[in-house]
Structure formats: structure tokens, C-alpha cells
Amino acid sequence: MSADHSRVRRACPGVAAPMATGDGLLMRVRHPIGGLDAGQAETIAEVARRFGSGVLELTSRGNLQLRGLDAAGLEPARAELEGAGLADRDPAAEAVRNVLAAPVTDIDPEAAMDVQPVARDLVRALGEHPRLRALPPKVGVLVEAGGGLPLDGVPADLRLEACTALGGVWFRVALGASSRTATVLGWTRAENVVDVALAVLERFVVLREGDVDPPGRVAGAVARFGPEALAPPGLERVLPGGDGVAARIPGYADAGIGTLLNGRAFGIAFPFGALRAEALQGLAEHIRAHDGRLCLTPWRSLLLTGAPPVEPDRVAEWGGVADPNDPRLAVSACIGQAGCSAGSTATRADAEAAVAAACGLLAGGGQVHVSGCDKHCGRPANAQVLLTAWEGRYELALQRAPARWETVLTRLESGQVEPALAALDAIAREEDGGNESRIEAMQRLEGTALTRRMNAKMNNGDSA
Structure with a gap:
């Protein structure tokens, strides 16, 4: 593949046609049906280290993104991924290969x-x-x-x-x-x-x-x-x-982590779907010893099959999460200004503040997504609270119905994200009738009344 700009996409990148972002070029390995073997996982980790920034991202379509590549590295990176059976040489064929398969139906007796x-x-x-x-x-x-x-x-x-x-x-x-x-x-x-x-x-x-x-x-x-x-x-x-x-069909599997399917699989998630090449290399070495596989899920997790669970200390060392109750799993964010020219805020730092501020709200079934612009890249389907950046400030919106959002606060500075979500959590606790989640309780409130109460709590500092 040549490095001319005609092969660079503006959206929905692949390996044959990467996309320019704020931190270099981005390659997306399409969902590997049946998962990765140890050799394929090691190839991705090595390509990410040698030709990119070493940052990888799991997406909500079960894909895997490599960030921070430059034009000179595109051809050798593509050749290695294609040689491992992970890419198409033809960009047009690759562009339509958007098929997500249930990750472990080969070992799921149900x-x-x-x-x-x-x-x-x-x-x-x-x-x-x-x-x-x-x-x-x-x-x-x-x-x-x-x-x-x-x-x-x-x-x-x-x-x-x-x-x-x-x-x-x-x-x-x-x-x-x-x-x-x-x-x-x-x-x-x-x-x-x-x-x-x-x-x-x-x-x-x-x-x-x-x-x-x-x-x-x-x-x-x-x-x-x-x-x-x-x-x-x-x-x-x-x-x-x-x-x-x-x-x-059972209910929505909203994490896909921990020990699953009576011990047949073990899932590790990564906050914001982000992991380093070193973590993928470590996972590859772990499954190689047991001839296992790594399956990518739409919940931004990796399922290990045919291999024992990873020790908790190793999971933490890699920046992963294996506890399905970890509140970080209920917050998502795009990369923001750190890696995207359209982003105007430090989305992931602000999202980390959201976890601390609204842990009760999140534990009650809420999902917060923080977006650096109005494209809302990576927003999960079950997001119920949305922070959207506009020129360095946020609008906070609630999902009232599928595809219908209502803005309740505007022009929030990054430092106001934490008190705003803490106020939302406090109001949800006050409204909770016992037979509904805090999110459901909060969603019953009319928008203007909710805005007024949130502003009052933020101004008076009584959102705790």
C-alpha cells in the first residue's frame, strides 16, 4: 500500500485505508471472528510498538484500533497484519467487512x-x-x-x-x-x-x-x-x-468480564477500551502456554478461552478490570483532544472525575459517556447521561427515549463535571422510590425542574 493521502480515510478506517487523527494515523483491525491466537495477538502488539504509539483501543463493534502511526510505517505495518491473516489488501473489500459475531458460541452450551x-x-x-x-x-x-x-x-x-x-x-x-x-x-x-x-x-x-x-x-x-x-x-x-x-435470549451482557460460562471463559475489560501493546503481549504469552484464544467483544473486553484466568495482580498491572462491579465500567469516553483534532477537552480525565462523583448513580444502572465533540464517537448504546464538548465546555444531556436527548446543563467547565454529576446523583437519591434505579428516578423529572435543582446544588455546594 502506498502512503499517498488518497488511501487515508476521513472516517471508518481500516488497515488498508487508515484515518488521520490528532495523534497520527489510526488503523482499525476488523473484528476477528473466533478471536486471536497467540501469534496474531503478538503481531498486533509488535506492530503497535514498532510503527505506532503503542496505544490500542477496543471498540464497541469488536474491532481493535492501533493509534499514532506515521506515513512511513503504513506499508510495513499493513504487510505484517495482512501476513497474520488480520487484514485485507483491498480497501473496498475491507470497508464492507463489518460483521460482529457472538464471541464464544463455539464453547457456550446454551x-x-x-x-x-x-x-x-x-x-x-x-x-x-x-x-x-x-x-x-x-x-x-x-x-x-x-x-x-x-x-x-x-x-x-x-x-x-x-x-x-x-x-x-x-x-x-x-x-x-x-x-x-x-x-x-x-x-x-x-x-x-x-x-x-x-x-x-x-x-x-x-x-x-x-x-x-x-x-x-x-x-x-x-x-x-x-x-x-x-x-x-x-x-x-x-x-x-x-x-x-x-x-x-437472555438479558444484555453488559460487561463480559470475570469468570464466565462456568469457567470456560475469563473476561478482562479496559477503562475507555484503551490498553497498551505490553498488555496485549502479556495476554498473548498467557494464552500461548495453553493454546488458548483472545476473543474481542462489543463491551470493550477481551475473553480468554482455553486458558486459565489471569492473576489479579497481572490484570491490574496491565490496567485491566476483572470485577464486573467496578464503577469504571459504567463510564466511557472518546480520546478527546489528546488524540483527535476535533476534540476540545481532556475527555478521559473528565470521565475519571465522573466515576468518583457519580458512583452511586452508576452503580444504580447509569451509563455516562464523555465526548470531545458532537460526533459522539464510541458512545455505547446504553448510555443514559451524555457530556458533549463544544469549544472546551460541556453540555450535559439525559436520554429521555431511544435517540431522544434532553440538555439539562450547558457551558460546563471541565472542573464542573464532577459537581454536576454529584448533583445529579444526589437528586436521583432523593427521588428514588425504591422500585426503580436512580437513573429511572432521575429521568422522571421534567427538564427545567431538574436544571434548576442541579444548579442550586452546585451553587450551594450541597451535592454530597
């Missing part, structure tokens, strides 16, 4: 089936389908099978969800949002699901081609043209044996 072979077949077919090169870069497909680590709360444009019904395994084909709110197109057998997925995505491309203002995501096409415009022929409209998939 999963309807192991969906990893289906996901691999879909990745291969996407790269070989010339018409689908026109897909917008953010369009993603999720392949799911229930079990102990379900992806039902993880958003996707196209959902392929396996469940057991009359006659064996069927896939529910649905569009957008979470499993419980997605628009269902119908049902198909496992042997047909890849062809069905390609047909749905091709219909989306055709609809975009005929539109003067084409929707960028599948949900936009559903809203504009209706679900029937995207449904290929041959789908069963009702699941044979009864539509019980929603009841059988």
Missing part, C-alpha cells in the same frame, strides 16, 4: 448453534460481492445465537439471530436497534442465511441508488420505504413452532 462459521462465510461473501462495495461504511451486520453472552442489546443494521425451533435451528432476520426493538423481516434456515443477508443489503444499496438523499443506515431506509422494500422472497413470516426467541 447457544442455539456455533455461529462463527456462518459469520466467516458472510465476511467472505461480502468481500466478493461487487454490488455491495457501495454500502455506506458504518453499515454493520450482527450474527447472534443467544446463550450466556448474548448480543441482544448491541445495535446493528442487520441482525441474524439463531434460535432453536421446530425442525432445528432458524435465524431471525431483523433490521436495526436491539433484538427487542428491531423490525423483523422473517425467518430462514441456517443454510440460507448468508444468501438472505446479501439480498437484504443489496436491496438497501438499490434503494439508495434511486434516492436523491440516500439514507446512510438501514433504519433510515426502513423509515422511508418500509420493511417490505428490504425483505427478499422466501422468508418465513412466522417462526415454525412459535416465535419465542425474545423470551429465550
Whole structure:
């Protein structure tokens, strides 16, 4: 790959087409279905050290980003990643390879089936389908099978969800949002699901081609043209044996860390999804001794399979978290001005202050995301409190309904983040009726009244 700027993306980077950021170039290794073996993990760690800053990031789509590369290192970095089976040489093929598979269906006895072979077949077919090169870069497909680590709360444009019904395994084909709110197109057998997925995505491309203002995501096409415009022929409209998939898929696995699946997997998360190459190298050495694997999850965690748990001291040394109750897991942040030219605040330092200030609110089910600009990169689907920077100051907003946010405070300095969230926590505690989380209690309040009470507590210093 040449280092000319025509190969540098402005968004949704890959290995073949990196993206310029405030701390150099960023490469994104697409979700490795089935995880990384020790050799692949060591290759990524070495590439990050030799050609980048050594900083890696786990993303909410199960990808892995390498930060701080320069133009001179792009070609050798790409060659090493491609040689390890982690990258496509063709940027157009790589751009459509946005498939997230449930991470451990091969070892999960409660999963309807192991969906990893289906996901691999879909990745291969996407790269070989010339018409689908026109897909917008953010369009993603999720392949799911229930079990102990379900992806039902993880958003996707196209959902392929396996469940057991009359006659064996069927896939529910649905569009957008979470499993419980997605628009269902119908049902198909496992042997047909890849062809069905390609047909749905091709219909989306055709609809975009005929539109003067084409929707960028599948949900936009559903809203504009209706679900029937995207449904290929041959789908069963009702699941044979009864539509019980929603009841059988367990609740949202919101951490994916600690000892899981009766000891078959061990998960380590990293605050803000950020880890150093040295941590990945250490994990590679740990799984090599046991011929294990590292599986990337959409919860910004790494699952070790086929290997024993890592000792707590080593997890802490690597900057990881293996306690599902650690309040740091409920706070996320983009890299901010430290690594992005669009960021205007030190988002992660401010997010660390948010943990200390609102630990009660977070323990009650809240999720805070701190964004350095209005693009909200990395915002998790279950974020309920949002801090958005505008020219060095924050707006604080609450999620009132899916995709509907209400701003309650504006022009907060970085030093006001902690008292603002402490005030929010105090009000939530005052309103808690006992049968709801503090977030739910707080969300009942009308915006103007909440703003007035938060300002009063911050001005009087009584938010404790």
C-alpha cells in the first residue's frame, strides 16, 4: 500500500485505508471472528510498538484500533497484519467487512448453534460481492445465537439471530436497534442465511441508488420505504413452532468480564477500551502456554478461552478490570483532544472525575459517556447521561427515549463535571422510590425542574 493521502480515510478506517487523527494515523483491525491466537495477538502488539504509539483501543463493534502511526510505517505495518491473516489488501473489500459475531458460541452450551462459521462465510461473501462495495461504511451486520453472552442489546443494521425451533435451528432476520426493538423481516434456515443477508443489503444499496438523499443506515431506509422494500422472497413470516426467541435470549451482557460460562471463559475489560501493546503481549504469552484464544467483544473486553484466568495482580498491572462491579465500567469516553483534532477537552480525565462523583448513580444502572465533540464517537448504546464538548465546555444531556436527548446543563467547565454529576446523583437519591434505579428516578423529572435543582446544588455546594 502506498502512503499517498488518497488511501487515508476521513472516517471508518481500516488497515488498508487508515484515518488521520490528532495523534497520527489510526488503523482499525476488523473484528476477528473466533478471536486471536497467540501469534496474531503478538503481531498486533509488535506492530503497535514498532510503527505506532503503542496505544490500542477496543471498540464497541469488536474491532481493535492501533493509534499514532506515521506515513512511513503504513506499508510495513499493513504487510505484517495482512501476513497474520488480520487484514485485507483491498480497501473496498475491507470497508464492507463489518460483521460482529457472538464471541464464544463455539464453547457456550446454551447457544442455539456455533455461529462463527456462518459469520466467516458472510465476511467472505461480502468481500466478493461487487454490488455491495457501495454500502455506506458504518453499515454493520450482527450474527447472534443467544446463550450466556448474548448480543441482544448491541445495535446493528442487520441482525441474524439463531434460535432453536421446530425442525432445528432458524435465524431471525431483523433490521436495526436491539433484538427487542428491531423490525423483523422473517425467518430462514441456517443454510440460507448468508444468501438472505446479501439480498437484504443489496436491496438497501438499490434503494439508495434511486434516492436523491440516500439514507446512510438501514433504519433510515426502513423509515422511508418500509420493511417490505428490504425483505427478499422466501422468508418465513412466522417462526415454525412459535416465535419465542425474545423470551429465550437472555438479558444484555453488559460487561463480559470475570469468570464466565462456568469457567470456560475469563473476561478482562479496559477503562475507555484503551490498553497498551505490553498488555496485549502479556495476554498473548498467557494464552500461548495453553493454546488458548483472545476473543474481542462489543463491551470493550477481551475473553480468554482455553486458558486459565489471569492473576489479579497481572490484570491490574496491565490496567485491566476483572470485577464486573467496578464503577469504571459504567463510564466511557472518546480520546478527546489528546488524540483527535476535533476534540476540545481532556475527555478521559473528565470521565475519571465522573466515576468518583457519580458512583452511586452508576452503580444504580447509569451509563455516562464523555465526548470531545458532537460526533459522539464510541458512545455505547446504553448510555443514559451524555457530556458533549463544544469549544472546551460541556453540555450535559439525559436520554429521555431511544435517540431522544434532553440538555439539562450547558457551558460546563471541565472542573464542573464532577459537581454536576454529584448533583445529579444526589437528586436521583432523593427521588428514588425504591422500585426503580436512580437513573429511572432521575429521568422522571421534567427538564427545567431538574436544571434548576442541579444548579442550586452546585451553587450551594450541597451535592454530597
